[in-house]
Amino acid sequence: MLIVIRGAGDIATGIGWRLWQCGFDVVMTDLPQPTCIRRTVAFSTALEEGQYTVEGVTALACPDVDAARAVLAKRCVAVIPDPEGACIAALQPAAVVDAVLAKKNLGTTLADAPLVIGVGPGFCAGQDCHYVVETKRGHRLGRVIEEGPAAPNSGLPGNIMGYTGERIIRSTVSGRFEPLCAIGDLVEAGQTVARVNGEELKVQIPGMIRGMLHEGIQVTPGFKCGDVDPRGREADYTTISDKARAVAGGVLEAVLRRYGSRMQ
Known part of the structure; x- marks a missing residue:
């Protein structure tokens, strides 16, 4: 079937x-x-x-x-x-x-x-x-x-360890997405993890990169480019959620x- x-x-x-x-x-x-x-x-x-x-x-x-x-x-x-x-x-x-x-x-x-x-x-x-x-x-x-x-859509991602919207990496400008980190990398708050048209995208919280756009995708302001899991090393990015x-x-x-x- x-x-x-x-x-x-x-x-x-x-x-x-x-x-x-x-x-x-x-x-x-x-x-x-x-x-x-x-x-x-x-x-x-x-x-x-x-x-x-x-x-x-x-x-x-x-x-x-x-x-x-x-x-x-x-x-x-x-x-x-x-x-x-x-x-x-x-x-x-x-x-x-x-x-x-x-x-x-x-x-x-x-x-x-x-x-x-x-x-x-x-x-x-x-x-x-x-x-x-x-x-x-x-x-x-x-x-x-x-x-x-x-x-209805709440507009907020799921709550993990008290974090919701802070987990999301969004573009601030239009252009070609260039990742500087890979899925599975551990990052610190404020770290630059990608660039769009020369503009740096920084994470707001520490944790593990659990999602990241493929290189070369054309994005616009507000476009969801990635996310950070605050559980860090305990996060699982290799199996279905x-x-x-x-x-x-x-x-x-x-x-x-x-x-x-x-x-x-």
């Missing part, structure tokens, strides 16, 4: 990884130059490197639908540079999962597939998708919503609500 996931960042990767582990064929789409910062746990990295493995599951970059079908035959995840989701009509999947996490619906509709799942804010179950999966941390994280929207696993569990539940009895 084929499932198409719009988006191939870290949360979408958690979803794709879990669905693949449960026996589903998975095709994912993303920008030709992905802007995910947690690249060590994102299948979108395959579009940069040709192929990429996350926790034992390998994704291969595919230029088109025919190449994606060939990759599926190898029991790998296929990733297509297709932000508009044009491949969906050709692939005719059993389900479409919109995990772009744009905080708004960029064009997903109920007509896209027999089962359409929206992930996070911007979707309303019963209107533009069949189910919504909650992405806000807390008691409802990963919950499947049958009617209505997910919680607890949040991604919880959201993935919600998506798997939604798929099984629709198709579980047919798979026996």
Whole structure:
């Protein structure tokens, strides 16, 4: 059974990884130059490197639908540079999962597939998708919503050791992103970790670089370029996060609500 996931960042990767582990064929789409910062746990990295493995599951970059079908035959995840989701009509999947996490619906509709799942804010179950999966941390994280929207976007990242917005590295100008540190590096507060158009980007808190844009991405003021985990050496940047696993569990539940009895 084929499932198409719009988006191939870290949360979408958690979803794709879990669905693949449960026996589903998975095709994912993303920008030709992905802007995910947690690249060590994102299948979108395959579009940069040709192929990429996350926790034992390998994704291969595919230029088109025919190449994606060939990759599926190898029991790998296929990733297509297709932000508009044009491949969906050709692939005719059993389900479409919109995990772009744009905080708004960029064009997903109920007509896209027999089962359409929206992930996070911007979707309303019963209107533009069949189910919504909650992405806000807390008691409802990963919950499947049958009617209505997910919680609205708070505008703040998750709280780690009392830090929220301070963890994020954002560009102050427009230009080409140039990283000076790598994911996994330990940094101190005030340290310069990247440059954009000659402008230095400094971190606000000490910790470990857990996310960083790929070199050469064109950014604008306020663009999210990276993040710092204040747990330092204890931070894990090589495996799927607890949040991604919880959201993935919600998506798997939604798929099984629709198709579980047919798979026996």
